Amino acid sequence: MTTSMFSQASAATSPATTAPEATAPEATARPAPHPEQDIPRPLSSRGGRYARLPLLAGKGFIPLGLFARLPLAMLTVGALTLVTAVTGSYAVGGAAAGAVGIGSALGAPVLGAWADRLGQRLVLLVAAVFNTAAVVALILTAYLVPSGQDLGAAVPVLVAAFVAGASCPQVGPLARVRWMALTARGSTARNAKDLDAALSYESTADELTFVLGPALVGILASLIAPWLPLALAAALTLTLVPAFAVHRTHLAVPLSVRRRRGARTVAGSGTAASGTDASATAGPDTAGSDAAGSGRTGSRANGMAAVALPFLAMVCMGTFFGSTQTGLSSFSASFATAEIAGLLYAVMGLSSAAAALSVAYWPQRFTLSARWMVSAMLMAGLAVLLLLPASAFPMVLVLLVLGLPVGPLMVTVFAIGGLVAPAGRLGTVMTALASGIVAGTALGSSVAGQLAQHQGYSAAFLVPVCAAAALFLLGAAAAVVIRNGKARRGTQVAGSR
DSSP, rough: OOOOOOOOTTTOSSSOOHHHHHHHHHHOOOOEEEETTOOOOOOOOSSTTTTHHHEEEEOOOOOHHHHHHHHHHHHHHHHHHHHHHHHHHHHHHHHHHHHHHHHHHHHHHHHHHHHHHHHHHHHHHHHHHHHHHHHHHHHHHHHHOTTTTGGGGGGGHHHHHHHHTTTTTOOHHHHHHHHHHHSSOOOOOHHHHHHHHHHHHHHHHHHHHHHHHHHHHHHHHTOOOOOOHHHHHHHHHHHHHHHHHGGGGGHHHHTTTTHHHHHHHHHHHHHHTTOOOOHHHGGGGSSSSSSSSHHHHHHHHHHHHHHHHHHHHHHHHHHHHHHHHHHHHHHHHEEEEEOGGGHHHHHHHHHHHHHHHGGGSSOOTOOOOHHHHHHHHHHHHHHHHGOOSSSSHHHHHHHHHHHHHHHHHHHHHHHHHHTTOOOOOOOHHHHHHHHHHHHHHHHHHHHHHHHHHOHHHHTHHHHHHHHHHHHHHHHHHHHHHHHHHHHHHHHHHHHHH
């Protein structure tokens, strides 16, 4: 579930209130739209919350954005499956999956920064072509370069996996940036509702791709050939990503998301409604202008901590995913074949996606910090159940239950991460958060692969338990940072009066 991993997101935001920064004249001022960039906003308010999304972006944008991000969900599992099948080593396969994750973790923020500066269309078009070539190179090196079970001999494969990960187009995070731009016009109340629905859908879309991705890898690898999933991922990248790149929604991004104050306006609205304060988690740009130098320094430090915590949480989330995937590969090999691990893993994705979709309707009094800690605590407790099953059916039941807190936790962490994104750097931050998941997946796959190779799948399943426990600790730290930020902001406001 990389998912997909975001923009200035809050799946539980509400239009009830707005932060002080959002009401300032300089914060709400926007330039006159460029004729070629102006995408008319539908005026109709009819229909349910999710029914309005096609009115905002066009009917083709939702399925296009969904399937264009599928190759990223297939790449890590596909590399793990292919290299493990060719070499017969879980350690080498896990290292290849780890190389994909490390490459994506390093390359995604770079692609996001380029998209902020050059526009999404150009960056996505170039990345689509380059990534297709890299994935083809990964398939060829896996079969043509002898490696066996020696990591040293597998260096060419690992290099190809790294390049494939680094060049993978970041469709999910950039789609969220587009939704932010599309929902930044019109009435504030309608904007907040539309943004809620859009970002709840995006979280569910990421979960669904992490269901479809591993499932396709498992089906194609077990029934036809282990190289076919990666070949399909390359074909999808070469066709769907360019279509997403040139979709008319990319024209909306410069109108609001790339505006420093316009982006902060959306953040302020979402944070206030979610039971948090935009200034509680804001970076230097939102520190009070009348505050003393020491107050600005404190706000800056608080903002850095607020940004770091969601990123570390995404790394832990990815570690949970990667170790679970690798543990399931070893588990399934004990009674069938390792390729069916993708099908087992998809079960957890189904329940996670359903739970993520429900977050938009959760009560506002259930704050982001509380959601984070409760969901992480449930994940840690339920992950222990992975140690119990000895056959497929009990494992399916465990995975089905385990996925229930996963989706809401992803929505919550991405919501907080989106709210603290510095103005003008939304694409950079959202791709960085998404890359945190992929980097964690690499870490989890590598560690769990070593444990599975030498001590069995039970040892590998200890890694997701530890990752979920770390998520709980990070949630507690985030609650403290948010509380301190709100108190500091209150002091600054009182001092300026």
